[in-house]
Amino acid sequence: MQHRRCGKCVSSMDGCGHPVHKRLCRYNRTYTLRLTIVPADGYVLNTTTLIQLNDGSRIVEDITLNPNDGSLSGTVIFETAKAKLLSISEPAPITGVANGTEKTAAAFGLPDTVTIETEDAAVTTAAAVWAMDEITQEQYDPSILSREQTFTVHGTITLPEQIDNPEGISLGASIKVTVLAAGFVGNPAAYPAEGTYAENQSVALRSSTQDAEIYYTTDGAAPDQATGIRYTGAIPVTGVPGESVTATIQAIAVKDGMQDSEVAAFTYTINLPALKYAVTVQNGTGSGEYEQGQTVTITADAPEEGKQFKGWKVEKGAVILGDSNAATTTFTMPAEAVSITAVYVDNPDATDIPDNPDNPDNPDTPDNQDRPDNPDTPDNQNRRDDPNIPDASDNPDTEAYYILSGADSSWTKESRHSLIIIGSGDFSKFAGVKVDNSLLDKECYEAAAGSTVITLKAAYLNSAC
Structure with missing residues (x-):
């Protein structure tokens, strides 16, 4: 059968x-x-x-x-006849594990089974359990970002019921695991790009790494999370009119679980055009717009018949004329508008002025009785009381003086600024300064030529003198 x-x-x-x-x-x-x-x-x-x-x-x-x-x-x-176990294959190493991965078999990608060889080749795998709790901090430290970490994980193999192990083959298993060094955060980039500009700029910073934070400095120090400024919006880069200003932004991008980016530097040069201020010249030439610090030349118009050029009167602006009595003179442009007038008087060599009480040039008219060159005004009467100040009435040839700049000036108490008054007189004839009919101590002011420039010191103005 x-x-x-x-x-x-x-x-x-x-x-x-x-x-x-x-x-x-x-x-x-x-x-x-x-x-x-x-x-x-x-x-x-x-x-x-x-x-x-x-x-x-x-x-x-x-x-x-x-x-x-x-x-x-x-x-x-x-009844079943059990297959004989011949060998257990070592699992292939696990590589490319991301830094910071949780210490679990599933997270590391460890296999659930290992390959075995039996006498009849009917069974090819056996279950494996890995001892993850035996991995020490020295073997794998998620806080180490800058290098790879390779370590061995041990496990236990459980044979299927139909497999016999008469030779006593070890049922232990081991597998090598390699955790990669952490990746680098993308380097910061700046928009607009670094370079030279004629306008102020607002610089935006970006990193190609999602959710990365950026820290920056503008003082030349290398940035990090401790010393840098956390980037939250565009960084202003501003210049100064008439100057070339250079600024450098240094930035670094960071993210948990990754290595910091390289420090990136962006240099910007801002060349703003200089500000210009208006000069208005009455009865002369030189009007226009000028930069602060520029030398301005002004020239009085030719006098009309019977007139002669007397000098310059500053109507607006803190300027000191090179020579206020010269028909052509210069001054240094301040950071404000300037208005200046050429002053003319009758030419004494011309025909005598008729004795007309209504003539504006007659010193006896009511208006001219208050002129600063009228010896009968209260101020000039007070001048006679000071032996150090010559009195124009004592000398018929004495030239009359008047204020070119600084008349009706105002000053704020506790201010640190001084007060400048410019007179028309020749500085060589300057004798002193009186305020409220009292002669000032020379420590309270400074006097200089051009015509006569008196600078009342802030200390005096604050009643320190």
Whole structure:
């Protein structure tokens, strides 16, 4: 007979119905076998026939007789024969783990099973459990960003039930894990780009790394999170009119779990055009717009017939004329508008002025009685009381003086600024300064030529003198 299942066993029966085995079958797996035996010619089978396999080690049960062909059918339950374990393969190393990865088998990508080799090659894997809690801080420190970290994780293998380990092969496993150094944050970039500009700029900083923070400095120091300014918006870069101003922004980008970017530097030069202020010249030339500090030249118009140039009167602006009595003179442009007038008087060499009490040039007219060059005004009467100040009335040839700049000036108490008054007189004839009919101490003011420039000191004005 030929076995329908394995096709390898040929059995015959003797006259007593006992099987005669020429070769035995062996089964390596647990299963239920339904066996059918067909009698050879001259043999008759019945349900009392004893059917044995493997020299009686297996008995066919639940035998039934097929009346059509006289065959017997029965069931055989085979016990499992365990496969022998031959070897366990070491798992492949795990590489490319991101820095800061949580210390779990799943996060590291450790395998759940390992490859095994058995005698019948029916089973190829076995479960593996990894001892993650045995990884020490020295082996893997997520706070170390600048270098790779390689360490070994140990585990235990559990064999399937159908695998036997008669040779006592170790069921321990190990796997190498490499954690990469942290990546670098993208370097800061600046918009607009560094360079030279004729206008003030607002500089925006960006990093290609999402959610990175930027810290910057403008004082030349290298930036970091401790010393830098946290970037929250565009950085103003401003210049000074008429000057070339250079500013350098240094910036660094940072993010948790990543290495800081390189320090980037951006240099901007701002060349703003100089501010210009208006000069208005009455009765002369030189009007225009000038930069602060520029030398301005003004020239009085030619006098009309019967007139002569007397000098310059500053109507507006803090300027000191090179020579207030010269028809052509200069001054240094201040940071404000200037208005100046050329003053003319009658030419004494011209025809005598008629004795007309209404003539504006007649010193006896009511208006001219209050002129500063009228010896009968109260101020000039007080001048006579001071022996140090010459009185114009004592000398008919004495030239009359008047204020060119600083008349009706105002000054704020506690201010640190001085007060400048410019008179028309020749400085060589200057004798002193009187305020409220009292001669000032020379420590309270400074006097200089051009015509006569008196600077009242702030200390005096604050009643310190």
